[in-house]
Amino acid sequence: GAGVSQSPSNKVTEKGKDVELRCDPISGHTALYWYRQSLGQGLEFLIYFQGNSAPDKSGLPSDRFSAERTGGSVSTLTIQRTQQEDSAVYLCASRSKSGSSYNEQFFGPGTRLTVL
Amino acid sequence: GENVEQHPSTLSVQEGDSAVIKCTYSDSASNYFPWYKQELGKRPQLIIDIRSNVGEKKDQRIAVTLNKTAKHFSLHITETQPEDSAVYFCAANRGSQGNLIFGKGTKLSVKP
Secondary structure (H helix, E strand, C coil): CCCCEEECCEEEECCCCCEEEEEECCCCCCEEEEEEECCCCCEEEEEEEECCCCCECCCCCCCCEEEEEHHHCCEEEEECCCCHHHCEEEEEEEECCCCCCCCCCEECCCEEEEEC | CCCEEEECCEEEEECCCCEEEEEEECCCCCCEEEEEEECCCCCCEEEEEEECCCCEEEECCEEEEEECCCCEEEEEECCCCHHHCEEEEEEEECCCCCCEEECCCEEEEEEC
């Protein structure tokens, strides 16, 4: 079946502009995560959605970052007034809440954001 | 806050040798410890995971050990091959929640 997809694959923007990154999780997965991976670094947790519960926003680095998940499926990560330090690969992952792969997170290909 | 430390940051081995990567975690409520492999320009992919009710798990050339008392877990790759070259990330779940805290990664190079 289809895996996690993200769009765009690459985004180049100017400092100060807003950007929207999209994630389509695996169908039926109730949990969705956003991570950020800076060049040569590990994965930094940003935000977590689980079903209809309030999202865990504890990883968002500033109030310029926000995310929505509409209808329990597609998610959009928005970065307002982008800064050069926002340049990174933004990865989305989804997880089933049942079955043998209960804990496994499946990652999308990422969106590479470059802020000039 | 919760933290996962991973060592070494780089590891170079000869083909056929073993490779060991070690991680420690701080959250005593963590009960799930996956290892992800990320090839250059690709997405992270799960290679093996372990839950806190077991001490060791093996899958062909890959094994993971967990010492919950010491809050240590390790990845062991035997008979390494050039295609094992990648960045490996350990992670621990944050308490009972699903989000993962990742280590900073180990770049493994296997020389033919």
